[in-house]
Amino acid sequence: MASTAAQLAGAVEACIKRSPKPSRLHAKAAHARALAAGLAADTFLANRLVELYSRSGLPCHALRAFRSLPRPNEYSYNAALSAACRGGDLDAARELLGGMPRRNAVSWNTVISALARSSDRALEAVEMYGGMRAEGLLPTHFTLASVLSACGAVAALEDGRRCHGTAVKVGLDANQFVENALLGMYTKCGRVGDAVRLFDGMSRPNEVSFTAMMGGLAQTGSVDDALRLFARMCRSGVPVDPVSVSSVLGACAQACAGEYSIARAFRLGQSVHALVITKGFGSDQHVGNSLIDMYAKCMKMDEAVKVFESLPNITIVSWNILITGFGHEGSCIKAMELLNLMQEAGFEPNEVTYGCSHSGLVDKAMAFFNSMENSYGIIPLAEHYTCLIDALGRAGRFVEVETLIHKMPCKDDHIIWEVLLAACVVHHNAELGKCAAEHLFRIDPKNPSPYVLLSNIYASLGRHSDASAVRALMSSRGVVKGRGYSWIDQKDGVRAFMVADDLGIDGGEFTMFSNENSIPRATEVYQDENCVG
Incomplete structure (x- = not known):
């Protein structure tokens, strides 16, 4: 009997080591042999069967094999925990952990890491770490x-800081896995300064470190620093991978909305695209989608379409990015054509898809909006209300706008009221304009724009006393309108100046950024021998 058990255990072990994963048929056959030989209760053999089922993608069978054990040991529980987590049954994993007679670090780590990877249960991972x-x-x-990954996911900064302190106490603060997790936590919690100090103190930052730092800088608007960091990554010989390339493409896309000109962001994006081709990353799904997004935000839709058509695997994300790009460009008809093509290709639209259409075809936009909940069960978000109010407002259809704003749940979204107020300025609608402005007074009391715009509406209608009253209210509340800048994009940099500045005098202008201090040009990035390889 002992020799039979040893032979079966050896066979199971061989199955476990099969690549890329064990056969489910082999797992069931091994279990059947154990049952036939009367060895199902053998703890050592049963533990190996639990692991075999787990690795074969049969977590339910693994848990059944575990529950049939008369005397499970610590290894049995850990194998069952691993099976439950692999199968995504996190409730079962928590129940198993709670029922263990003796838990060790492996037991806790298995469940904590599974919870941290689950987007909606990261907070539980932080709580379990406390246990x-x-x-x-x-x-x-x-x-x-x-745990640090989970803290970043739920923006639990104080818990993350405590983990940082623990890492220092137990001597793990210099471990590269922990360092990278700390970078991710601080950047996701908006503490980029802390992340920068940590990054600068790292002895050997790797591609994960650079990617986390670039993403954090870009998300907080430090696009220039993110792009410079990518150039440094290339020059220092750190391997460039698809994740880091996607991160820097995201920074290029964000540059379009910041201080950069679209033309400059486009040139930077092109240089990264050249690197993508050189490195052979063109078939990577995330890189492809990032390229489409970058070109779309740079208003280069022809280039975005070329990348889209070259993707080996087009997903709903790819469709949404392209449709959104045409919507933002104002090509409503093209966006809707793509929406129809997407549906013909078998993809169901989601809330992101419906946020793409920039109005112009107002009735069509209304039909799409109404179909979200009625046909697809998708609850409209603030972005969708904004798009539709923008469409109706541009068309001067304010009766429908009033109906919409009365039923919308997102009454504290400032963008919706700004869009409505802008439409009221164009169409000289004082009544709705006052409504929108009053909401903005409440949401952002120190913003001068709604006061100025409402005053302009009254002035355009000849209601000068009302216009003066708004200006007086603005003054009494201590709201001040800042001086406006104009920009000139010159060869030696972008110049910003105010009204009455003398551009012929050096002291009357200042450089927002200059080419001498800018990030490396296209050739400097993708022709660097360490970067291109």
Whole structure:
């Protein structure tokens, strides 16, 4: 009997090591042989069967095999925990962990990491880490990396800081996995300064470190620093991978909305695209979608379409990015044509898809908006109300706008009221303009724009006393309108000046950014021998 058990255990072990994963048929056959030989209760063999089922993608069979054990040991529980987590049954995993007679670091790490990877259960991972520490167990680098990732996902800065302190106490703060997790946590919590200090203190930052730092800088508007960091990454010989390339393409896309000119952002994006081709990343789904997004935000829709058509695998994300690009460009007909093509290709539209159409075809926009909830069960978001109010407002259809704003749930979204107020300025609608402005007074009390725009509406209608009253209200509340800038894009940089500045005098202008201090040009980025390889 012992020799039979050993032979079966050896066969199961061989199955476990099969690449890329064990056969489900082999797993069931091994289990059948164990049952036939009367060895199903053998703890060692059953543990291997649990692991085999888990690796074969049969977590339910793994848990059944575990529950049939008369005397499960610590290894049995950990194998079952792994199976439950692999199968996504996190409730079962938590139940198993709670029922363990003795939990170790492996047990806690298995469940904590699975919860941290689940987008809607990251907070539970942070809470479970507290339970692990309450039992007196010290975290490993694996524990800290998982918990810090969860802290970043739910913006739990204070919990993240405590984890950082623990890492220092147990001597894991210099571990690269922990360092990268700390970078991610601080950037996701908006503490880019802390992330920069941590990054500068790293002895050997790798591609994960650079990518996390670039993403954090770009998200907080430090696009120039993000792009410079990418150039530094290339020059320092750190391997460039699809994730880092996607991150820097995102920074290029964001540059279009910042201080950069669209033309300059486009040139930077092109240089990164050249690097993508050189490195052979063109078939990567995330890189492809990032390229489409970058070209779309740079208003280069022909280039976006070329990348879209070259993708080996077009997903709903790819469709949404392209449709959104045409919508923002104002090509409503093209956006709707693409929406029809997407549906013909078998893709169901989602809330992102419906946020894409920039109005012009107002009735069509209304039909799309109404079909969201009625046909597809998609609850409209603030972005969708904004698009439709923009469409109706541009067309001067304010009766329908009033109906829409009365039923919308997102009454504290400032963009909706700004869009409505802008439409009221164009069509000289004082009544709705006053409504929109009053909402903006409440949401952003120190913003001078709604006061100025409402005053302009009254002035355009000859209601000068009302216009003066708005200006007086603005003054009494201490709201001040800043001086406006104009920009000139010259060869030696972008110049900004105010009204009455003398552009012939050096002291009357200043450089927002100049080519001498800018990030490396296209050739400097993708022809660097360390970067291109």
